[in-house]
Amino acid sequence: MHNLSPLRVYDFVEGRRPTRRLTTIAFLSAVGIALFVLESYIPMPLPFLKIGLANISSVIALMMLGTTSMLTVVVLRVVVGSLFVGTFMSPAFVLALSAGVVSAAVMAIVKAISKNFFSALGLSLIGSITHVVVQLLIVRFVYVQNAAILQLLPLLLLTAFIGGLIVGLISVRLLSALKQARI
């Protein structure tokens, strides 16, 4: 019988309630998938220009639960999300998964190394830029044997910059709201 006491951020970080941890991971993944699917309905001039709202759940997972949880959320989100959207096992899926994992890892490493130098905002920005750069590199070296594809870099960087800011700002607000909720 589980004791349904109120959700406290404190509890997760301390690892005191492993089941809660699991359910939160599931919850955040679900949120990520929902955001991912919703975002696919927003019309964009070019198919690969995304704001990346689903990353909000990844960032929150990182800040609240830690690296392994975040990686789990990212993988779950990309895999299940692609099943919903119908891109499972397609090149887009491979790109999303690789870039997602790498950018998540980079965010985790930066957070571990720099302690509190960056907030969720800075980390989101790092994550979004890494995501876009990794995607471009993979496309360049694996799919399209043509350097002309690099012409897209400035535009992609701009989208990543804006997307990272949006995701970061939302994440920061959410995190402080969650923190306040414990009080």
Add this chain to the structure above:
Amino acid sequence: MKMITLGDKILIVVVFLCTVGSFFAKNLLASQGSLVIIELKEMPVYKGKLTEDRKVTIKGAYGDVRVQIRGGNVAVVHADCPNKVCVRTGWRSLSGETIICVPNQVIVRILGEERNEVRGITG
């Protein structure tokens, strides 16, 4: 950890500058252009930019092979060789293209970024 830090602000500025910078870098790279390399008996004897107008004369087995680089194009304008296929090839400008004088063992190559692309030129 939950408030916007100084690190964030510095990062925002840096990333913004890089993004803006990448727009300029892209334009700069585009006008860099390709290289012209002339080989005699498979050894490079001239290397220069396609954007630099020049006249180069190579001495091959049959005689002179005169190469001209002008306005982003390159051509063999004169050659002492029996068939003059090289001269009749005309002007070339795309990276990957070559003009070749077999008797004189001279190859004019245009080198650029695209190394592995699948492409053919007709006309």
Add this chain to the structure above:
Amino acid sequence: MNRCIGITLSLILFFSSCSRNQLHRYSRESTAMETYVSVTIYDADVSQERADALVDSAFSEIHRIENVMTDYADTSEVGLINVNAGKDTMEISQELAELLRKSFSFSEQSNGAFDVSVGPIVKAWDFLSSEPKIPSKSKMRMLRQLVGYKNIVVEGNKVFLNAKGMRIDLGGIAKGYAVDKAIEILKRNGVKNTIVDLGGNLGVWWDGTHSLDSAVAEILVRHPRKEGKFFGSLNVGTCGVSTSGDYQRCFIKDGVRYHHIIDPATGYPAKDVVSVTIIADDAMTADALSTLVFVLGREKGMEFIKKSKGVEGLIVWEEEDKLSYELSPGLQGKFKRSDD
């Protein structure tokens, strides 16, 4: 710290598992049949030695065909036929006999717009010399008598040219044929992806693709008037592509352009169009049809393309120094006009 190492390791693992077959490009250039030739093979893992050997075999085949078909040497099969015009019946290879028969088929389909007996006229114009000249009207009248594919008699492996002075010129079909044969050799040796370029006559072979249904190779079409620049591009899979243009072998005298694509009916360069690019199932067809359609002109040429199976084309003409073009139905939406 352990966590960071763990992350980095999984990153490396992830990247290495993402590797896909990168196609490498092996290419060699040379000259053949009075023009440049390049053989390119695309393969994920073939050694340089093997690639060299494959390219060697392709070049040998092209040179072999050159030695059979060239009319610049009296010792080639074609040369011998020409030397013995009006005199002797010559015995020829099955290969040449079949090529002649295919040429006649193109002649019949086009009512003589394509004609390999146009040799005497082409020789009189002498486009490759440093001083090409315009044949006089009386000379032209006499030369026209010698033109007519029906005067080439082919029975089995025997050929006879009916009149002295007749000449066979395979310039409108031999290069495409050579490209097809070179690709055949490469295919027989296991090559799955290749592009052979003989003076702008292209043969694209990409396993599992077909013509305009696929987009593996980018084909650039040269600009007929701006040297070094391009008119447009299209993407194809396995097919043959060829272009006939009035700028390829020509000279300008008194402001008039004289080029090498002769209208067999008049003996003079065909005037209606400036450049014709044909995409067909093989390079030989593309080569022959690009000449054929050029001679037919804008209207009849496009008609011919439309009624030919597996053939698409681009016709470019000039009106008061401005270029206009028309695409066959199958090329609509697939040709990208450059802003060169």
